[in-house]
Amino acid sequence: MSDTQPILEVENLCTTFTRGGVALPAVRDVSFNVGKGEVLGLVGESGSGKSVTLRSILGLSRRYGDVTGSVKWMGQDIAQMPERKLRHIRGRDIAMIFQEPMTSLNPLLTVGMQLTETLKAHTDLNRAARRDRAIEMLDHVGIPAAASRLEEYPHQFSGGMRQRVMIAIALAANPKLLLADEPTTALDVTIQAQILDLILSLADELSMGVILVTHDLGVVAQTCNKAAVMYAGRIVEQGDVRQVLRAPRHPYTVGLMRSVPQNVPPRSQLYTVPGTPPSLEALPQGCAFAPRCQSRTDSCMATRPPLESIAQGRSVACFNPVTDAQGAAA
């Protein structure tokens, strides 16, 4: 399903914020494609630039920072598109759900109004049809007694239900691409499983592309086709999810995989990546991961390894990638 023409092509995306005269390179040279019905997982620790990448795609960060590079939506560059034109794509073709279901709904409007608002902006349905569609959407995302809940306010919904409402709003106009920014981080595992199942089945049904930002490798393993690992604003490794998780090549990905306690003897010492991620103000000159890396060489400290293709659809940014044998041991 992924061998068709990609619907979204991101190339050399850079987002820089400025704070007190200091440039903060939040996202650097990020490139990836998303095809129809494809689920791309963007993984990384906090501050690695995953959320900013998503926001930059939709033009949400240009007010706060400098965005360069190209974001092609169906062949059309939307990175520099004026706000007014972009509004026709945002919400209709590309929808986004945010991390916090508690704060991303307007507490003063009923759920029904918030749902029909999107429909009013992006479809030419009349009032009654919009209401029907809203009920249909709530039903679709698994909210019981949808018709009666339309008149309720967000505070009357639980966290998992609010996230469902967010998904219903995002999907109301039948988008072709869904950007999901940590959609389940604030939820319990049992609810997380329900929400992820829901997103996946909808992606499948509507052959919608999804970019899923998360820090949970388990979520990536269970939901995505492709994975891209970010560190300090750059993609350090990307490829098919099985290859990335089974045979990681970048030392950072290996470190991430091995710090998760799975298939290790109980109460044994966990593998750790020494140190902490660098701050954006003081990124190392060479590879950003070099100071924490065990296989670093002098060239890693001096120059930055480019993201290079090592196999079909698989690339890694490292001078000394972990070999298959080492990766398998991890």
Next chain:
Amino acid sequence: MTQTVMDIKDIELEFPVSRSLVDFVKKRPGRVVRALNGVSLQLHKGETLGVVGESGCGKSTLARCIVRLYEPQNGSIHFDGQDIFAADAKADRSYNRRVQMMFQDPYSSLNPRMTTGQILSEALSVHNMRPEAEIPSRVAELLDLVRLPQDAAGKLPHEFSGGQRQRIAIARALAVEPEVLIADELVSALDVSVQAQVVNLLLELQDQLNLTILFVAHDLRLVRHVSNRVAVIYLGRIVEVGDSETLFSNPSHPYSQALLSAAPSLDPDDKGDAIRLQGELPSPLNVPPGCPFHVRCRHVTELCKAKVPGLRALSGRGEVACHHAEEISKHA
């Protein structure tokens, strides 16, 4: 022979919800949140007891009861054979020293206006752990223990990362040489790679200092890794407690089964025979009668709706609170 250090018996705790004007006008009775509905648990010396459950199930409330931040309305907690809520025990500060709590949020649990050195020496002087003159050297020792650089003593909390702050919190708890540590979501706010560092430190310190740890967390993989025994809580009740490996590889209670199967595996091909729970945790304002889990349970019968199942030992397993545990575990 395992020695029980903490014996928690049938504790119950309710929080009244303030009545709104509408409630007064309509003469509705005041409502209560039933946070704990009869929790019994033993903590053995030197073990790590993991406590898991969904948010709102009472894990943190239980932790707070143990350190006397809340006083349960019913039931008792005995520490070393002594009732910690007895009148004479309340004045006893040594309990506060011997049982220490570490909190979830590394950003709000340290006083932003005190340096690390001040935070640690305060703990030392409040409990008269060391004579005044020896405090600086003890602070240095503690920083060393949690692998923080010595110059950390002069720094304020905002100069540290989340992982380093949790180390300070651990150092503060260890300053008073406690016997029991209560870790309430200690590493939940940290990134995976940093999480592993703090967990390793905790395990190492436990062996070194022979600590007993109550590890409250919602990350099941992590709990499985650090715990000797695990208790699963649902709506203020323990539904299953037992040896960590047995419980994780072979859960007996339908809720434990569903909870464990919901944790996403790292293997893309291991989709698991996922048991999907229907619905969400009922509000603790309105706990269902009978077994609190019956509204979401696949194996529900009339008996479950009528009678609360008690915790009972199951051969080869731990203790389970389910009327049908035998049949369910046979099928599993």
